[in-house]
Amino acid sequence: MTKLLKTYSILPLIAITSCSQITPYFDGYENVRPVRIESSAVLEGWKNYYFSKEDCQCVYGDEFFMSIEETTQQTGNLMISLQGGGACWPGKVRCKPTATPEDVQTSAFTTALKEALPDDWNQVVIPYCDGSVYMGDNNLDYDGDQEKDHWHNGLRNSKAALTLTKVKFPNLSKIFLTGCSAGGYGTIIQLRLLRQLYPDANIYVLNESGPGLMRPDTDYWNLIDSSWNLSDIMPEGCSTCKGQLIYWYEELLKDPKVKIGLYSAYRDHIIGESFLEMDPADFEALLLKHSGELNNKYPGQFKRYFIKGNSHCIDDRSYVVKGVKYWDWVLAFLTDSENWQDVLE
Numbered sequence: 001m002t003k004l005l006k007t008y009s010i011l012p013l014i015a016i017t018s019c020s021q022i023t024p025y026f027d028g029y030e031n032v033r034p035v036r037i038e039s040s041a042v043l044e045g046w047k048n049y050y051f052s053k054e055d056c057q058c059v060y061g062d063e064f065f066m067s068i069e070e071t072t073q074q075t076g077n078l079m080i081s082l083q084g085g086g087a088c089w090p091g092k093v094r095c096k097p098t099a100t101p102e103d104v105q106t107s108a109f110t111t112a113l114k115e116a117l118p119d120d121w122n123q124v125v126i127p128y129c130d131g132s133v134y135m136g137d138n139n140l141d142y143d144g145d146q147e148k149d150h151w152h153n154g155l156r157n158s159k160a161a162l163t164l165t166k167v168k169f170p171n172l173s174k175i176f177l178t179g180c181s182a183g184g185y186g187t188i189i190q191l192r193l194l195r196q197l198y199p200d201a202n203i204y205v206l207n208e209s210g211p212g213l214m215r216p217d218t219d220y221w222n223l224i225d226s227s228w229n230l231s232d233i234m235p236e237g238c239s240t241c242k243g244q245l246i247y248w249y250e251e252l253l254k255d256p257k258v259k260i261g262l263y264s265a266y267r268d269h270i271i272g273e274s275f276l277e278m279d280p281a282d283f284e285a286l287l288l289k290h291s292g293e294l295n296n297k298y299p300g301q302f303k304r305y306f307i308k309g310n311s312h313c314i315d316d317r318s319y320v321v322k323g324v325k326y327w328d329w330v331l332a333f334l335t336d337s338e339n340w341q342d343v344l345e
Contacts, residue, residue, distance in 0.1 A: 057151045058129035066161040067104040067125040075120040079110040082179030082186040088131035089227035095131035103127035130154035134186030136228035180313040184210015205260040212246030215276040253298045270312035321345040
């Protein structure tokens with residue numbers, strides 16, 4: 001069933017908090033709005049919210065939407081799933097180009113997780129289709145014919161989705177944000193947006209195989225930056241943020257209500273070899289160096305679960321390292337248990 005929405009301005013309905021240390025990302029975005037709602041044909045109880053292509057687009061100009069499942073009980077808890085699907089820039093086109101109704105199945109992990117928790121949780125799925133790990137803000141001509149052919153609207157899509165999230169759930173106390181691969185990278189910007197919308201909520205970020213690493217090469221960084229326009233949203237005064245996205249987390253880790261868990265294989269072949277084009281040993285060293293610096297600086301808020309091998313994302317959450325099952329590690333993280341620890345295989 002399709003429901004047409006009245007034209008309205010979302011932003012005046014919500015309070016956007018300008019944290020002193022955080023760029024006010026929502027400025028000038030008061031007119032974004034969904035244009036129709038459809039009940040999901042894939043998962044019962046979910047609804048898809050579609051946005052105008054004037055506001056949001058996928059990388060080839062297709063329509064963007066998000067999915068929401070509201071619990072029948074009033075709750076201040078929300079789980080947000082960010083879908084993965086590669087990345088694109090001139091010279092490398094390996095990204096998921098469209099959002100489809102089947103994307104709501106990205107919620108399989110959070111659905112299983114919420115069933116293991118005592119409280120009720122609302123759920124949101126933000127499909128991936130912008131090619132710029134949810135944070136790009138640029139339109140490009142890849143083939144050189146003087147016409148734009150790639151729309152990296154990741155930041156717009158993120159803002160649209162989270163603005164509607166704020167309208168649907170104005171008073172959240174606990175937010176669990178998770179994503180794999182490009183979705184893991186996407187948590188970097190989405191955390192910043194969520195903190196601006198929900199300044200008092202406890203936010204838990206589980207990044208699976210999207211560690212925010214970039215090849216330590218100035219030309220490589222400049223290519224990505226110019227393609228996605230990252231410099232405009234880079235945290236101010238952060239010398240390490242230029243070149244390594246993982247450090248964009250740091251300004252939020254100064255907030256005691258933010259915790260981040262990072263999962264990765266030491267030699268993840270998708271991130272390390274396919275996208276960063278690094279030698280596996282060099283990628284492992286990069287992963288340990290930068291994640292280790294954050295763990296050393298924020299040991300109670302930033303912890304890792306790293307495994308041997310070159311796998312990408314995680315299919316078996318019953319995997320055990322040093323007696324700690326990954327599933328139990330996630331539950332300890334989300335319930336503020338003292339059993340949540342840094343686990344390195």
